[in-house]
Amino acid sequence: xxxxxxxxxxxxxxxxxxxxxxxxxxxxxxxxxxxxxxxxxxxxxxxxxxxxxxxxxxxxxxxxxxxxxxxxxxxxxxxxxxxxxxxxxxxxxxxxxxxxxxxxxxxxxxxxxxxxxxxxxxxxxxxxxxxxxxxxxxxxxxxxxxxxxxxxxxxxxxxxxxxxxxxxxxxxxxxxxxxxxxxxxxxxxxxxxxxxxxxxxxxxxxxxxxxxxxxxxxxxxxxxxxxxxxxxxxxxxxxxxxxxx
Amino acid sequence: xxxxxxxxxxxxxxxxxxxxxxxxxxxxxxxxxxxxxxxxxxxxxxxxxxxxxxxxxxxxxxxxxxxxxxxxxxxxxxxxxxxxxxxxxxxxxxxxxxxxxxxxxxxxxxxxxxxxxxxxxxxxxxxxxxxxxxxxxxxxxxxxxxxxxxxxxxxxxxxxxxxxxxxxxxxxxxxxxxxxxxxxxxxxxxxxxxxxxxxxxxxxxxxxxxxxxxxxxxxxxxxxxxxxx
Numbered sequence: 001x002x003x004x005x006x007x008x009x010x011x012x013x014x015x016x017x018x019x020x021x022x023x024x025x026x027x028x029x030x031x032x033x034x035x036x037x038x039x040x041x042x043x044x045x046x047x048x049x050x051x052x053x054x055x056x057x058x059x060x061x062x063x064x065x066x067x068x069x070x071x072x073x074x075x076x077x078x079x080x081x082x083x084x085x086x087x088x089x090x091x092x093x094x095x096x097x098x099x100x101x102x103x104x105x106x107x108x109x110x111x112x113x114x115x116x117x118x119x120x121x122x123x124x125x126x127x128x129x130x131x132x133x134x135x136x137x138x139x140x141x142x143x144x145x146x147x148x149x150x151x152x153x154x155x156x157x158x159x160x161x162x163x164x165x166x167x168x169x170x171x172x173x174x175x176x177x178x179x180x181x182x183x184x185x186x187x188x189x190x191x192x193x194x195x196x197x198x199x200x201x202x203x204x205x206x207x208x209x210x211x212x213x214x215x216x217x218x219x220x221x222x223x224x225x226x227x228x229x230x231x232x233x234x235x236x237x238x239x240x241x242x243x244x245x
Numbered sequence: 246x247x248x249x250x251x252x253x254x255x256x257x258x259x260x261x262x263x264x265x266x267x268x269x270x271x272x273x274x275x276x277x278x279x280x281x282x283x284x285x286x287x288x289x290x291x292x293x294x295x296x297x298x299x300x301x302x303x304x305x306x307x308x309x310x311x312x313x314x315x316x317x318x319x320x321x322x323x324x325x326x327x328x329x330x331x332x333x334x335x336x337x338x339x340x341x342x343x344x345x346x347x348x349x350x351x352x353x354x355x356x357x358x359x360x361x362x363x364x365x366x367x368x369x370x371x372x373x374x375x376x377x378x379x380x381x382x383x384x385x386x387x388x389x390x391x392x393x394x395x396x397x398x399x400x401x402x403x404x405x406x407x408x409x410x411x412x413x414x415x416x417x418x419x420x421x422x423x424x425x426x427x428x429x430x431x432x433x434x435x436x437x438x439x440x441x442x443x444x445x446x447x448x449x450x451x452x453x454x455x456x457x458x459x460x461x462x463x464x465x466x467x468x469x470x471x472x473x474x
Binding site: 034052056077079081082083084085087088091092093094095104105108109142154157 | 365391
């Protein structure tokens, strides 16, 4: 039997009156690539942040590789280290070089030696097309380079799952296709991916399943064809009509 | 004409005399300032961090400390520590002076440092956590190194202010520049000349410090800090 690497059950999260997540339940199998789409304010980002325990949930439960998330638990950091997060605005550490950004958590969290961390970081930089940028600082990188560096930083911990929170939204079209290419590359690598995006092309290229969210609920989830090509759900149809118009 | 010249020469000789008399007291001023400020930095970084970290019991205590110290005049603090605590604990003049200044400036620096930490975008903290760092590790490796660079200019201001406020320890008979000035004054009553030289000496010290600070700012500047989100 294939294990569920992510399991969300009846997850609710409100911000005041607003229900960001309203009874969300779904499971992800190891190695699956899920692309989450939907209008802004649908709760897509909140869901990702909850899966990385950056956000509390009000009720329900989330389990990563059969470990239930609990933000107050002292081992929460260990669970987080298995889940990489790629932010819309990169959030690279500006006081560290690119190499420093990629090696910090390896040394501090994984307790790897400086040599080992450097070697792996250099390997990652090469793999993601950033050879020669090791000594640059985040402010000296373009948007696309920054996001690729941020992906290297997340990958440096060999996470089981990688979460992309609108990772291409802050980028110009050229850098965007750059990062999408990286996502494709990662998808072939066998890592479990959860991608929140406004780019339906990403869904078509990468997704095993597409999840459509609206007003904090999962409206539809299924294979790309079922959701994006021949949608049955009225809200999905409306959304697609608007986006593709 | 001759009389004016004579007077001028006399004045210059007097100023020179005062200068020579005060010069040996300069190291004492520098010593008190550096020791107090080192203490203040240590106290400030710890208290400032504790205040942001919201630790039970400790953080409210840190708040009480900053509130109390900022609300009491430094002069009163010096009297209290030297005559009050000093009597019981047998503190010397230098020790009492350093503690008073250090405790006082520690509170100011704690506030500056707290603001520095709060100015670091939340995303930095979240990025650190998402990489599996604990709260402590996130502070130590991501937040504090950035906050330290942010607070260099305001902390440098406090350093200069601390140097000037070190003149207050003259009231507990620590023989630094101001105290030496008072000694010379009580022997000669040359008030204008004495305080002029004292002022010039402080000015030389503070200007030197400002230079040093701008050098440090350049040296520790993050490459293009603030451009990356």
